[in-house]
Amino acid sequence: METEAFKSLMTSLVRDDDSRLSPGDVSTALALVINRYNADRPRQLTQDVEVGEAMVLQTPDQWTNKRSSILTIEAPIGRNPPSYVTEDYFYVYDLPDSDVELRLLAGVVGVGELVRVCYTASHTAPLTFDEDDCEALACLGAAILCDQVAALYGHDSDVSVQADSVQHNDKGRTFAARARDYRARYESKFGKPTSTNAASAVARIPSPSRTGMRNR
Structure with missing residues (x-):
């Protein structure tokens, strides 16, 4: 999938009607998705x-x-x-x-x-993503972005007047719940929780007798 098309898919899942996300936020989320995909399915x-x-x-x-x-x-x-x-x-x-x-x-x-x-x-862009994985990967990207939006609304509620605070809290909870749902979709596809730190490469342990030699 082309990079801009994949970014559009991520943001359409987020439904950021108040335009809280910047293009830089979306690019950062994509970079995190690529890094995770390299760990789970290079x-x-x-x-x-x-x-x-x-x-x-x-x-x-x-x-x-x-x-x-x-x-x-x-x-x-x-x-x-x-x-x-x-x-x-x-x-x-x-x-x-x-x-x-x-x-x-x-x-x-x-x-x-x-x-x-x-x-x-390594994957370096959505162009190398497996077509069957694109939906789940977009869900992971949307989860990352929803977490960011939820945090922004949470911060706003701390500094806003009380009347606005309730509304911001509600929106924050909505995006947090949306993030959990999208993350669960990714985990269902790949069978790996995103809360753990996956290794960046497949590792093979070398024989102790072969110092300096290793398979990765």
């Missing part, structure tokens, strides 16, 4: 890459250091059924300055050969 891409010297793999085009992880490596390519390298024979190696290398152990394939890497990659 992209899964496949690319054929070459094995270089020292069994270092060419990094896939959409790989993001510290966020992407290797799912599978097919080698050699094209067997029926496919032949996959076991997890004990590939790893992500940390380099200085937050860089990484993807490496195979010697003997898996030869230098210069191609292997097929399936890996996770």
Whole structure:
């Protein structure tokens, strides 16, 4: 979905008739939605890459250091059924300055050969959202925005005269309830509560005997 269309979907769910939200609020909510989606359902891409010297793999085009992880490596390519390298024979190696290398152990394939890497990659805009997930993601964005509107009305009631305070409190409760409903819709779709801090990447625990080597 195009970014502006997705933003419009979020704001239409909020029903901010008093125009309390700014364009910056909507952009911030979208950024939070993208971050959450990357934690819950990152992209899964496949690319054929070459094995270089020292069994270092060419990094896939959409790989993001510290966020992407290797799912599978097919080698050699094209067997029926496919032949996959076991997890004990590939790893992500940390380099200085937050860089990484993807490496195979010697003997898996030869230098210069191609292997097929399936890996996770980050969403950066609604354009990469799965179409079936867009409604739930818009609900999460709307929940974030409704929470903001509820907080604004709550603040207004603290500084307004008593006659206006009741009205602001009612609106604040309405938006807070709306936020809970939209958040529940997201959680129903993904089966994960949004109140917990999800990891930013899928993690695999390395063998204690292989210092400096890890899969993510």
